[in-house]
Amino acid sequence: MIPPDSRPHDPASVIGKAPPIGEATDLLVIGAGPAGVSAALAAAGRGVRITLVDENPVPSSVMGEEVPLQFGARMSAVVANRNAMLEAVFEANPQLAEALERGIDVRLGTAVWGLFPQRRTTRWIGGHVAGLADAQRAYLLGFKQVIVACGRRDMGLAFQGWERPGVMGASAAYRLAKTYGALDARTAVLLGAGTEALQIADALAAQGVRIAAVIEQAEAAGGPARLLARLTGRGTRVLTGRVIREASGDARGVTAVKVAAVDGLGRDTGRALETLECDTVLLGVGAVAAIELIEASGCAVGFQPQRGGHVPVLDASQRTSLPYVYAAGDCAGIWASKTLSEAVACREGAIAARAALEALGVRGEGEPEEPPVPDWPPRDVALERLAWVRASVLRAPGRPWVCPCEQVTCDDILSLRPPRYLGGQREAAETYGLGSAAPAAVPDPDMVKRLTRAGMGPCQGRRCREQIAALLALAADRPLADVPLATYRPPVRPLRLDQLAQLPESPAMAEHWDSWFGMATQWVPFWRVPSSYAVATRCTGEPGAGE
Amino acid sequence: MSRAGSEGAAVIVVGGGVTGLSAGWWLARDGTDVLVIEAGAIGSAASGRNGGGCSHHHSPLFLEEQRLWPMLDELLGYPTEFRPNRIRIALDERQFRLYRRALENGARQGYRTDVLDAKQIRALVPFAGEVYGGYFHHFGGHANPHRTVQAYAWALQDHGGRILQHAPVLGFDTRGNRVVGVRTSRSAFACDHLVIAAGPATGALAAQLGVSVPLMSARAEMIVTEPLALMQTGGVDGNGLYGRQTLRGNLAYGGGPHEWVELQDTGGRAYSTVLQGSIARRLRALFPQAAHARVIRSWAGFIENTPDGRPVIDRPASPGNLTIATLSSVGFGLSPAAGRAVRDLVVSGTCGFADLSTLGLGRFAGLEPGWRALQGWLPAAAGGE
Numbered sequence: 001m002i003p004p005d006s007r008p009h010d011p012a013s014v015i016g017k018a019p020p021i022g023e024a025t026d027l028l029v030i031g032a033g034p035a036g037v038s039a040a041l042a043a044a045g046r047g048v049r050i051t052l053v054d055e056n057p058v059p060s061s062v063m064g065e066e067v068p069l070q071f072g073a074r075m076s077a078v079v080a081n082r083n084a085m086l087e088a089v090f091e092a093n094p095q096l097a098e099a100l101e102r103g104i105d106v107r108l109g110t111a112v113w114g115l116f117p118q119r120r121t122t123r124w125i126g127g128h129v130a131g132l133a134d135a136q137r138a139y140l141l142g143f144k145q146v147i148v149a150c151g152r153r154d155m156g157l158a159f160q161g162w163e164r165p166g167v168m169g170a171s172a173a174y175r176l177a178k179t180y181g182a183l184d185a186r187t188a189v190l191l192g193a194g195t196e197a198l199q200i201a202d203a204l205a206a207q208g209v210r211i212a213a214v215i216e217q218a219e220a221a222g223g224p225a226r227l228l229a230r231l232t233g234r235g236t237r238v239l240t241g242r243v244i245r246e247a248s249g250d251a252r253g254v255t256a257v258k259v260a261a262v263d264g265l266g267r268d269t270g271r272a273l274e275t276l277e278c279d280t281v282l283l284g285v286g287a288v289a290a291i292e293l294i295e296a297s298g299c300a301v302g303f304q305p306q307r308g309g310h311v312p313v314l315d316a317s318q319r320t321s322l323p324y325v326y327a328a329g330d331c332a333g334i335w336a337s338k339t340l341s342e343a344v345a346c347r348e349g350a351i352a353a354r355a356a357l358e359a360l361g362v363r364g365e366g367e368p369e370e371p372p373v374p375d376w377p378p379r380d381v382a383l384e385r386l387a388w389v390r391a392s393v394l395r396a397p398g399r400p401w402v403c404p405c406e407q408v409t410c411d412d413i414l415s416l417r418p419p420r421y422l423g424g425q426r427e428a429a430e431t432y433g434l435g436s437a438a439p440a441a442v443p444d445p446d447m448v449k450r451l452t453r454a455g456m457g458p459c460q461g462r463r464c465r466e467q468i469a470a471l472l473a474l475a476a477d478r479p480l481a482d483v484p485l486a487t488y489r490p491p492v493r494p495l496r497l498d499q500l501a502q503l504p505e506s507p508a509m510a511e512h513w514d515s516w517f518g519m520a521t522q523w524v525p526f527w528r529v530p531s532s533y534a535v536a537t538r539c540t541g542e543p544g545a546g547e
Numbered sequence: 548m549s550r551a552g553s554e555g556a557a558v559i560v561v562g563g564g565v566t567g568l569s570a571g572w573w574l575a576r577d578g579t580d581v582l583v584i585e586a587g588a589i590g591s592a593a594s595g596r597n598g599g600g601c602s603h604h605h606s607p608l609f610l611e612e613q614r615l616w617p618m619l620d621e622l623l624g625y626p627t628e629f630r631p632n633r634i635r636i637a638l639d640e641r642q643f644r645l646y647r648r649a650l651e652n653g654a655r656q657g658y659r660t661d662v663l664d665a666k667q668i669r670a671l672v673p674f675a676g677e678v679y680g681g682y683f684h685h686f687g688g689h690a691n692p693h694r695t696v697q698a699y700a701w702a703l704q705d706h707g708g709r710i711l712q713h714a715p716v717l718g719f720d721t722r723g724n725r726v727v728g729v730r731t732s733r734s735a736f737a738c739d740h741l742v743i744a745a746g747p748a749t750g751a752l753a754a755q756l757g758v759s760v761p762l763m764s765a766r767a768e769m770i771v772t773e774p775l776a777l778m779q780t781g782g783v784d785g786n787g788l789y790g791r792q793t794l795r796g797n798l799a800y801g802g803g804p805h806e807w808v809e810l811q812d813t814g815g816r817a818y819s820t821v822l823q824g825s826i827a828r829r830l831r832a833l834f835p836q837a838a839h840a841r842v843i844r845s846w847a848g849f850i851e852n853t854p855d856g857r858p859v860i861d862r863p864a865s866p867g868n869l870t871i872a873t874l875s876s877v878g879f880g881l882s883p884a885a886g887r888a889v890r891d892l893v894v895s896g897t898c899g900f901a902d903l904s905t906l907g908l909g910r911f912a913g914l915e916p917g918w919r920a921l922q923g924w925l926p927a928a929a930g931g932e
Binding site: 065457 | 857
């Protein structure tokens with residue numbers, strides 16, 4: 001019997017097993033877009049260690065999984081050349097050179113797949129840690145303050161044939177064209193006419209991509225008339241009150257789309273479908289703040305229409321509910337005037353940097369800047385998303401997958417149908433609809449996910465989660481904001497097992513590893529269990545392996 | 548029953564995890580008017596976050612566990628994704644020795660295990676590499692925890708039972724030696740019998756009725772890969788891991804050290820940590836042929852343990868109409884049998900199919916008040932926040 005004082009901690013617990021953290025920084029900035037670079041530069045030269053990481057160039061295999069954006073297989077062959085891509089990323093962003101010159105540790109091609117704050121229920125690690133990965137390696141980086149500037153992605157939208165190569169996120173096209181110089185598209189139609197979508201179409205058009213048409217379900221385009229006029233001046237048709245009913249094509253992908261006219265409730269008006277030839281469909285129906293890292297790390301997130309949907313809850317210094325985590329740029333909120341002026345994101349970055357520096361004990365210079373204020377009144381992004389999903393997804397012919405990874409249709413989701421691999425098992429839908437799993441409550445996307453598997457695939461729900469939320473809101477006749485956000489979990493980028501397995505580990509981890517609680521008494525067979533239990537008299541032999 | 552108002556049920560089960568839902572289903576099946584009350588969403592805690600194993604050969608409920616799982620889909624009317632049998636792989640001699648216990652326990656109860664050599668393992672488990680040896684158990688198996696939770700819930704409702712979610716219990720009403728009502732955040736309910744099967748919260752809830760159930764909570768973690776080609780037997784684990792290949796093809800595995808936490812800190816969400824790297828390291832070693840598989844998410848959950856890590860399924864002397872059930876971190880696989888045992892205790896005061904004498908609260912009569920500290924079951928010293 002070991003006296004209890006000599007073993008203050010359960011040896012099978014995590015205590016004393018924190019991994020060695022090889023590297024540490026004071027301020028970690030994630031994302032080298034305008035907000036992230038501004039933050040890093042604003043904090044530079046003040047005596048704190050700054051690490052600026054950016055996942056571009058994304059490894060081509062990850063791009064093939066539609067992560068972090070829906071690239072739609074429209075990458076040209078050059079994306080496989082990592083050195084060329086690194087060069088392209090560096091050249092596309094002249095401020096990266098300045099960041100290097102000013103002593104910032106810049107890591108390109110490096111994704112942050114998890115933020116692991118120390119909190120009451122995760123105290124075993126000695127401080128806040130980020131999980132990083134490049135194309136080969138995965139490793140841990142300690143940090144004191146972190147500014148997340150991860151940008152945005154595009155809402156997916158199902159229609160017949162939307163899984164074909166060539167159907168891609170508008171942001172993905174912009175990334176390929178502007179950052180990589182690797183967009184393989186000649187003629188595109190743009191779905192959606194909000195500011196973010198039109199701005200991207202305008203930029204692509206300037207690079208020689210023919211934008212054949214802008215297709216908008218609403219009766220009018222929501223984006224600025226100026227951008228729309230520039231597009232129409234280049235020959236783009238603006239088709240409002242329309243949706244795509246089918247993208248047809250061949251082995252290389254989309255060759256044409258069929259467009260239907262819809263009424264205010266998203267119903268076909270009965271007019272003949274119009275066919276438009278194109279090799280690319282740009283999904284621009286909704287720009288979505290890339291909050292996966294922020295949400296998975298435990299920062300409070302809320303649906304804020306003026307900020308474009310689910311965003312972190314921020315104070316005036318861009319600080320989240322976790323006082324050492326800040327958000328800046330699109331992942332902190334998306335609104336039209338911010339989209340049109342990079343200066344807004346840059347200001348957010350600088351504000352966050354000032355607050356982070358102060359938290360590190362470095363006083364800010366000059367007067368603090370006023371936090372940017374979203375446009376008011378806001379665009380009703382909730383109604384827009386619901387309208388798109390009602391007009392396109394709910395009324396789609398040919399039962400397209402809403403979740404392409406797990407092959408789950410709209411109908412499967414709304415009737416909570418068990419996945420296809422279960423074959424002909426009895427359908428819950430026969431007895432219970434969506435409401436039955438959570439009577440009298442708004443359907444919970446996490447529950448829908450577990451039962452139908454929608455959102456459980458390798459793209460980590462990026463293509464389907466906004467559609468599913470909208471479907472649940474429509475089915476329950478509730479506002480989109482009432483539908484809870486499905487949780488995000490690290491790794492927020494798909495990470496090869498042999499990469500994740502490289503994380504360092506303390507020798508103590510291996511010395512006392514057990515599959516379960518390492519408790520000898522837990523597994524004593526019932527025919528040998530003593531009639532009473534006390535710590536002083538318990539058996540403490542070598543614990544059998546947990547089961 | 549004035550406080551309880553007009554709503555109520557013959558039996559109220561507090562806790563909508565596998566144990567509570569299974570108990571509710573068994574009761575409803577008998578025609579008992581049952582209401583399951585869950586603080587969050589059903590199965591949102593440990594019941595939905597576990598390896599899905601059904602092979603608890605050390606338990607007095609083992610034979611019933613083995614009897615029920617193969618027929619559970621049929622009994623419930625909904626899929627659980629149960630698949631029979633289990634392979635356990637040892638990468639070294641020490642693991643091989645430790646894992647032998649399942650063979651011995653199974654054999655004593657009439658179940659067969661084949662010892663496998665490295666070649667046999669590689670034939671059965673295409674993802675395996677260099678191994679020491681292993682076991683093929685012709686018992687046990689695995690199921691999908693989420694689907695099983697929902698199957699219990701739907702089956703319970705098919706038999707007229709009710710479920711109330713998002714309704715944390717605020718307190719109980721008693722009269723004399725009996726619990727007569729349950730107050731929740733939503734409404735109050737009268738009852739003739741109360742079952743507490745509330746996972747980590749079981750201890751605090753029972754304490755309100757003067758019943759001491761010694762428990763401590765901890766966090767455990769798992770990782771999940773993208774789907775891979777299906778192995779012949781999905782229930783393969785070992786090398787210090789528990790888990791399975793799901794019917795969809797994902798590898799879902801966990802293991803390693805836990806973190807003890809205070810109950811009041813567990814209210815929200817359980818966050819996974821960098822432990823996922825250590826789990827990945829052991830999974831890669833177990834399945835080197837799957838080293839390329841991408842990990843696409845992790846889980847964490849809070850689970851409760853009694854001081855000896857063994858379940859409590861018992862009816863305390865007072866209040867006279869209370870049944871307590873905590874499976875002490877090993878509840879999923881045993882749930883069909885545990886629910887039936889709870890039903891028996893509620894209905895007749897004694898379990899008709901298994902001897903539950905080793906699962907009684909009485910074994911803790913001599914437990915030291917400072918048992919948590921004595922066992923070192925303490926959270927790490929304050930840091931961070």
